[in-house]
Amino acid sequence: MMDDTLFSLAGRRALVTGASRGIGLTLARGLGRHGAKIVLNGRNPDALEAARTMLENEGLDAVTARFDVTDQDAVIAGVDAIEHEHGPIDILVNNAGIQRRAPLEQFSRADWDALVATNLNAVFFVGQAVARHMLQRGRGKIINICSVQSELARPGIAPYTATKGAVKNLTKGMATDWARHGLQVNGLAPGYFQTEMNENLVKDKEFTKWLCQRTPAGRWGQVGELVGAAVFLSSDASSFVNGHILMVDGGLTASV
Numbered sequence: 607m608m609d610d611t612l613f614s615l616a617g618r619r620a621l622v623t624g625a626s627r628g629i630g631l632t633l634a635r636g637l638g639r640h641g642a643k644i645v646l647n648g649r650n651p652d653a654l655e656a657a658r659t660m661l662e663n664e665g666l667d668a669v670t671a672r673f674d675v676t677d678q679d680a681v682i683a684g685v686d687a688i689e690h691e692h693g694p695i696d697i698l699v700n701n702a703g704i705q706r707r708a709p710l711e712q713f714s715r716a717d718w719d720a721l722v723a724t725n726l727n728a729v730f731f732v733g734q735a736v737a738r739h740m741l742q743r744g745r746g747k748i749i750n751i752c753s754v755q756s757e758l759a760r761p762g763i764a765p766y767t768a769t770k771g772a773v774k775n776l777t778k779g780m781a782t783d784w785a786r787h788g789l790q791v792n793g794l795a796p797g798y799f800q801t802e803m804n805e806n807l808v809k810d811k812e813f814t815k816w817l818c819q820r821t822p823a824g825r826w827g828q829v830g831e832l833v834g835a836a837v838f839l840s841s842d843a844s845s846f847v848n849g850h851i852l853m854v855d856g857g858l859t860a861s862v
């Protein structure tokens with residue numbers, strides 16, 4: 607008999623951080639199309655409302671929750687408000703992230719701190735705040751957005767690489783602490799995708815030439831290609847998958 611509920615997210619509520627654009631918005635839409643009710647997080651109220659309206663016009667169930675993921679008090683208040691006003695968070699996608707580029711010897715302390723705050727501290731803050739509710743229910747899915755830079759460095763982005771390597775191991779730590787309580791915590795690691803964050807790289811013909819040679823698939827990723835992995839890690843299909851980092855990178859990290 608066919609099991610058509612294995613990948614279904616019907617009735618589940620998903621909080622996606624950094625969901626006003628880029629990968630976060632695409633993942634929110636993808637989870638919504640598989641039945642999830644979506645909670646869009648970000649800082650800019652206009653961008654969030656525009657994203658919500660867009661999803662609503664597509665027939666999806668979406669609300670917004672504006673808070674800065676680097677502010678632990680705001681995170682706890684924001685997560686509690688979602689649980690109180692809308693209902694249980696079944697799926698968390700820790701997606702909000704930033705990039706800063708400079709040679710390491712010139713890298714400023716301010717940029718280092720911003721990267722660690724957004725890319726690493728926030729995963730702990732939001733993960734812990736949401737997990738406290740999930741643990742009481744004995745179920746929940748957490749997906750931490752990692753990167754090819756969880757494994758490999760590139761010139762000019764050593765601090766970003768440090769944060770994404772740490773998110774990979776934080777994912778394993780979360781799984782180790784919480785799997786026995788019914789949570790599945792995994793990482794989703796995108797390769798190079800055409801988003802606002804990578805705008806300058808996409809325009810850079812030399813970089814694109816290098817990337818296409820370096821990536822076995824021979825091209826940039828399109829953000830929609832991340833959805834299948836996110837649905838898998840959000841659904842019952844991954845009920846015994848824990849602490850895994852799923853690379854979606856056209857084979858980049860499989861190849862030298």
Ligand code: NDP
Pocket residue numbers: 623624625626627628629630647648649650653673674675676701702703704724751752753754795796797798799800801802803804
């Ligand atoms: P974008 O810059 O396009 O979007 C980032 C999102 O995060 C925005 O919605 C932004 O909204 C939000 N955000 C940033 N800071 C905060 C904050 N402090 N609190 C709440 N929301 C915040 O990024 P991408 O879509 O490209 O990247 C998303 C994730 O994917 C990141 O973790 C990134 O590291 C990772 N990634 C991206 C790759 C790529 O090719 N693009 C490759 C590998 C990993 P606002 O500014 O309004 O708050």
